[in-house]
Amino acid sequence: MLQVPLLQVDDLRVRFGDHTAVDGISFSIAPGETLGLVGESGSGKSVTSFAVMRLLAPAARLSGAIRFREQNLLRLPEKKMRSLRGREIAMIFQEPMTALNPVLSVGEQIAEAVRAHHPELNRSEVRDRVLAALNEVALPDPTRRYADYPHQFSGGQRQRILIAMAVVNQPALLIADEPTTALDVTVQAQILKLLRRLREEHGLAMLFISHDLAVTAQVADHVAVMQHGRIVEQAPAALMFRQPQHPYTQRLLAAAPTMHTDRTRPLATLG
Numbered sequence: 001m002l003q004v005p006l007l008q009v010d011d012l013r014v015r016f017g018d019h020t021a022v023d024g025i026s027f028s029i030a031p032g033e034t035l036g037l038v039g040e041s042g043s044g045k046s047v048t049s050f051a052v053m054r055l056l057a058p059a060a061r062l063s064g065a066i067r068f069r070e071q072n073l074l075r076l077p078e079k080k081m082r083s084l085r086g087r088e089i090a091m092i093f094q095e096p097m098t099a100l101n102p103v104l105s106v107g108e109q110i111a112e113a114v115r116a117h118h119p120e121l122n123r124s125e126v127r128d129r130v131l132a133a134l135n136e137v138a139l140p141d142p143t144r145r146y147a148d149y150p151h152q153f154s155g156g157q158r159q160r161i162l163i164a165m166a167v168v169n170q171p172a173l174l175i176a177d178e179p180t181t182a183l184d185v186t187v188q189a190q191i192l193k194l195l196r197r198l199r200e201e202h203g204l205a206m207l208f209i210s211h212d213l214a215v216t217a218q219v220a221d222h223v224a225v226m227q228h229g230r231i232v233e234q235a236p237a238a239l240m241f242r243q244p245q246h247p248y249t250q251r252l253l254a255a256a257p258t259m260h261t262d263r264t265r266p267l268a269t270l271g
């Protein structure tokens with residue numbers, strides 16, 4: 001039986017003046033599923049993710065539909081969108097340092113995210129939720145490090161902190177825009193493992209955005225390949241990885257430095 005999608009994007013178009021950044025794309029994500037959106041720089045991946053969060057600049061002209069739990073986000077009043085953002089749909093970015101406030105302790109920042117959606121909780125309840133989220137992402141010694149500032153953590157730890165902030169309100173959908181691109185390969189593998197675990201343990205659905213098809217194949221169930229604002233190929237990750245159909249996908253695979261793996265092995269054993 002087909003599951004009702006959590007997110008369904010239909011014929012989404014985004015224009016900035018006479019430039020079309022996203023040119024009529026459609027895809028859907030079922031609850032608990034991960035869709036990888038892959039393409040070169042400038043192909044329209046980030047514009048797509050910001051469109052879903054409704055965080056694009058006012059100059060952007062959008063058409064089509066973005067249905068989340070069957071409500072069209074493009075028509076949702078800003079007040080409702082604000083309550084949905086960070087609670088039902090959360091986002092993590094490539095560069096955790098710029099996404100974190102440098103003058104606020106990491107515990108306080110995550111606490112703010114909790115209070116924004118749960119004003120009814122008292123101080124110790126908020127703190128308990130923050131500590132639970134930091135434990136969840138396996139940040140070492142969260143109680144002692146609660147009051148530390150972002151610069152006191154490594155890049156990988158900062159990404160864990162951002163993930164904790166994203167999942168602290170238990171969203172149904174996580175948008176991860178190049179979440180491991182700024183990290184070295186070992187740390188990248190650990191963060192991918194963490195995302196897979198969150199998905200398995202909490203049924204978190206994910207829109208995973210990357211220029212790297214090999215990285216994406218390690219976390220995604222389905223992959224959509226974007227070029228010049230269009231989706232040129234969509235397939236289950238394992239199939240896309242073994243039998244890319246579109247010449248652009250074939251070029252992406254050939255260009256990826258991490259692709260020298262045995263493509264006959266099941267994906268679960270890669271990486």
Ligand SMILES: Nc1ncnc2c1ncn2[C@@H]1O[C@H](COP(=O)(O)OP(=O)(O)OP(=O)(O)O)[C@@H](O)[C@H]1O
Pocket residue numbers: 016019020021039040041042043044045046047048057211
């Ligand atoms: N605010 C904006 N005003 C005008 N054009 C924009 C704006 N934001 C994005 N664009 C354009 O939209 C296109 C798609 O950009 P987007 O950032 O989505 O690409 P991307 O695939 O995410 O690439 P990258 O990985 O480099 O971020 C680009 O041509 C970009 O210049």
